[in-house]
Amino acid sequence: MPMEERLEQAELDTLWLPGDxxxxxxxxxxxxxxxxxxxxxxAELETQRARALGAQGRRAEAEALLESxxxxxxxxxxxxxxxxxxxxxxxxxxxxxxxxxxxxxRAARRDGxxxxxxxxxxxxxxxxxAHADQWIEEGLSELSGTDDPRTRRWGVALxxxxxxxxxxxxxxxxxxxxFRQAFEFAxxxxxxxxxxxxxxxxxxxxxELGRRxxxxxxxxxxxxxxxxxxxxxxxxxxxxxxxxxxxxxxADETSSEEAHTIDS
Numbered sequence: 001m002p003m004e005e006r007l008e009q010a011e012l013d014t015l016w017l018p019g020d021x022x023x024x025x026x027x028x029x030x031x032x033x034x035x036x037x038x039x040x041x042x043a044e045l046e047t048q049r050a051r052a053l054g055a056q057g058r059r060a061e062a063e064a065l066l067e068s069x070x071x072x073x074x075x076x077x078x079x080x081x082x083x084x085x086x087x088x089x090x091x092x093x094x095x096x097x098x099x100x101x102x103x104x105x106r107a108a109r110r111d112g113x114x115x116x117x118x119x120x121x122x123x124x125x126x127x128x129x130a131h132a133d134q135w136i137e138e139g140l141s142e143l144s145g146t147d148d149p150r151t152r153r154w155g156v157a158l159x160x161x162x163x164x165x166x167x168x169x170x171x172x173x174x175x176x177x178x179f180r181q182a183f184e185f186a187x188x189x190x191x192x193x194x195x196x197x198x199x200x201x202x203x204x205x206x207x208e209l210g211r212r213x214x215x216x217x218x219x220x221x222x223x224x225x226x227x228x229x230x231x232x233x234x235x236x237x238x239x240x241x242x243x244x245x246x247x248x249x250x251a252d253e254t255s256s257e258e259a260h261t262i263d264s
Contacts (some may be wrong), residue, residue, distance in 0.1 A: 021055035155185030
């Protein structure tokens with residue numbers, strides 16, 4: 001049985017520019033217009049262009065583009081459902097987003113597509129926050145069944161999502177462990193940007209836990225690597241402010257004790 005033609009993730013990685021949906025849409029459109037593209041690959045590229053349009057706030061155009069690709073089957077069906085769910089999420093229409101994303105997850109599992117199944121669980125964790133832990137667990141279950149390095153990169157996002165959830169719940173010790181696991185996945189399978197972001201998140205959580213010396217060591221190392229990174233500068237400033245506050249509190253306590261001794 002011949003393998004289904006599909007868009008290679010490596011190519012998509014080169015076309016998608018994180019943080020720049022305008023340039024991403026242009027690059028994806030140009031790629032889709034190249035001659036001799038298989039139609040299913042061209043259509044997959046268009047689903048990603050729809051994602052880029054949605055990220056620009058051009059959601060009506062994105063919806064129309066997805067509709068133009070239907071009826072869809074196989075990997076194209078999964079991508080259409082996934083991007084439609086992402087658009088509903090961006091609109092704040094959670095009641096509509098969740099069933100669409102669940103359908104994307106079912107379709108990905110039907111096709112044995114762990115990469116897109118994990119993508120769906122991550123978007124579901126954002127859309128269905130009351131059941132975020134469940135969706136993260138399902139994503140991790142999918143992850144455990146693959147040894148593909150690009151798919152295993154999703155471990156960074158899954159553990160980071162769990163870390164931020166734990167931190168929001170006030171469970172900083174559990175959050176630190178999740179961020180540490182995210183960092184390990186980033187070191188093993190991620191890009192330099194993912195590794196940098198994962199280590200920053202770990203340091204941010206260490207500060208929350210009161211482990212300021214460890215956090216400071218990491219942030220100083222990150223600052224040396226990327227001196228202009230504003231998130232690192234903000235954390236260094238926060239750590240300095242906390243140190244100043246601790247010093248002031250200690251001085252006030254000493255002053256109070258001295259005053260008490262003199263008074264007696």
